[in-house]
Amino acid sequence: MEYTNHGDAVKGYITYDLYFESFDYQEDSVLEQKAFTTVKELFDMMQPHYFEELKEENNADRIELHDVTFSAKEDDTEAFITMFDNSGTYRISVNLDASGFNNEYRTVLKDIKEIVDRKL
Template sequence: MEYTKHGNSVEGYITFNLYFETFDYKEDSLLEQIKFTTAKELFNIMQPDFIEELKQENGAEQVEIHDITFRAKEGDTEAFITMYDNSGNYRISTNLDVSGLDSEYKETLLGIKDILGKKI
């Protein structure tokens, strides 16, 4: 699977954690996820001006980057790489062709039956 064809071909999501002060003066937070389709979009979203704008639009006390997820897809296979503050996560999902499993299962059972028949 080819994750990036060239430097600008990047797709994924960036998630921000928006923190709010409640009337009880306890911190409350909300996750805001934004999709990006190019490296330029990702870097623009990570700029202090954009983060400040996000903060003002939502009335948040503080905004932090929670995670960035990169996505790649080829055919039925999709891969995700998520980077958090101090850790990462990697996941692949794919559609499996199981159309032949029934016949393979039956052949295996018949083989076991033949072996048992010969031994008994």
Template structure:
């Protein structure tokens, strides 16, 4: 996959959870998703200075890292990996060539029929 061959060209999203306190002191939160296109951008977004800047720009009480999603594509196969604090979700999608499926299915059925004809 591209991110193992060229680590600098990986892209994805980093999601922060912004926490706010409402007037009745109940905790409210908002997810803020930021796209990165290089590993360097990702590492810069994970630095305490960036998180403090995000906190001040949004007038948030607290900012936490929610998840990081990496995506890459190699020909017709696309991979998404999302990492959370204690778990991960992985999804691989690919285009399958099913143009010959009907003919292969018919050939298989004809083969089964020939076997049955010979045995009966």
């Protein structure tokens, strides 16, 4: 799978927390997301002034970046990489076409699937 052909071929979203002070001075937060489709959009979203504008638009007391997720899709395969403060996670989903397998391989795959389904 090729994630990017050049600098603009990227998409994903940023997730951030908006914090509000309630009347009894307890912290309340709302998780929000904004999508990006180019590197320039991502760069613009990562600037301090962008978060200040979001804070003002939502009348929030504080705003914090939660994560940035990148996604790529090619045919039936889709991959996601999410970056948090000090860690990252990834997930790949694939649709498999078994039409080219003969019956023996198809039966083995079904047996494996039944075992996995029972265990999970």
